[in-house]
Amino acid sequence: MIDTKTGRVLRSVAYTPDLRPDVAKNGYASYKNATTSGFDVYIPVAGLDISNITLVANYTTSGYTTKITSNNRNFERNDGYLDKFYVDGNNVVHVSGWHATDKATTRPYAFIIIYDQTAKKELGRAQYTATARQDVLNSYAGGTYNAGKSGFNNVAIELGKNIIKGHDLQVITRYTDDPRGNGNYMDIWFPSVRI
Numbered sequence: 001m002i003d004t005k006t007g008r009v010l011r012s013v014a015y016t017p018d019l020r021p022d023v024a025k026n027g028y029a030s031y032k033n034a035t036t037s038g039f040d041v042y043i044p045v046a047g048l049d050i051s052n053i054t055l056v057a058n059y060t061t062s063g064y065t066t067k068i069t070s071n072n073r074n075f076e077r078n079d080g081y082l083d084k085f086y087v088d089g090n091n092v093v094h095v096s097g098w099h100a101t102d103k104a105t106t107r108p109y110a111f112i113i114i115y116d117q118t119a120k121k122e123l124g125r126a127q128y129t130a131t132a133r134q135d136v137l138n139s140y141a142g143g144t145y146n147a148g149k150s151g152f153n154n155v156a157i158e159l160g161k162n163i164i165k166g167h168d169l170q171v172i173t174r175y176t177d178d179p180r181g182n183g184n185y186m187d188i189w190f191p192s193v194r195i
Contacts, residue, residue, distance in 0.1 A: 001043055004052045004072045011048060015041045017059075033059070045105050045145065050075045075102035077144040080173055080188040084154075087169075087195055093124070093157045098133050099173035100141045100150035103186035107175040112155045117192040118167035124157040125181055168192035 001010045018038035028034045039057065055070040080099035087093050095112050104110075113125040133151035141147050152173070163169075170192040176185035 001045075001048075001050075002054045002056055003049070004054045010050075010053065011043055011045070013041055013043055015039050046108075047106060049106050050102060050145070075145065077102045077141065078186055078188065079141040079144060080150075080190070082171060082190050085171055085190075085193060087159070087163065091159045091161075091163045093159055093169070095155045095157070095171055096151075096153050097173070098136050098150040098152065099130075099175070099188055100133075100136055100144040100147040101175055101186050102145040104146040104175045107177050107184065107186055109176050109179050109181065110152070111174040111176065111181040112152060112157065113172040113174060113181070114157055114159065115170045115172055115189075116162075116164070116167050117170045119164070123159050123162045123169070126155050126157045127179075127181065128152045128155050163195060165195055168194050 001012070002008065003010050017033065017036040018040060019036060020038035021035050023037050024034035031037070051074060053073050053075070055073070057068045059066045078101040080097060082095065082097040084094065084096040093114050099110070109127060110130050111125050111127050114123045115121070116123050130146065130149045131151040131153055132149055134148065136142070136150050137148040144150075171190045173188045173190075174181060174185050177183045178185070
């Protein structure tokens with residue numbers, strides 16, 4: 001796996017070719033390794049910026065190397081949905097939903113931030129550990145890096161006296177490289193709700 005922008009090898013894995021008798025039957029029988037030309041490789045990407053990559057398969061035998069290069073692939077998905085958002089009688093915000101992003105490969109810290117859109121200020125934030133969401137994995141967002149583990153369920157943030165009735169509150173979900181929730185981040189700003 002190569003970073004297309006820099007040409008730097010991000011990760012390399014060895015594999016044992018899989019049987020592919022269909023390749024030999026479909027016009028490639030003259031290739032010596034046609035029946036053993038398959039591969040199904042898992043490449044771990046946690047900690048890697050995969051926003052623009054090229055995959056390269058090298059096959060080396062008897063001092064000769066054959067290189068097959070893919071088209072560039074861009075991984076920039078950033079999707080989410082709020083399943084539930086409400087303020088209880090004690091001025092505690094409760095938020096449930098999901099946030100799936102390819103940027104989670106290099107931004108391991110997940111946060112919910114409550115923003116007062118009317119006053120233009122943050123009211124509170126909470127870090128959470130993403131939970132399993134098979135429904136997201138099976139949805140349109142399923143190809144996103146952390147889709148299967150993108151959930152947050154009933155994250156509670158005490159706002160106390162910070163909350164003002166009649167103001168519009170906005171939920172922001174964030175993945176960041178900073179354990180305090182700032183740094184290099186990827187956000188989703190959900191539509192505001194009047195309290």
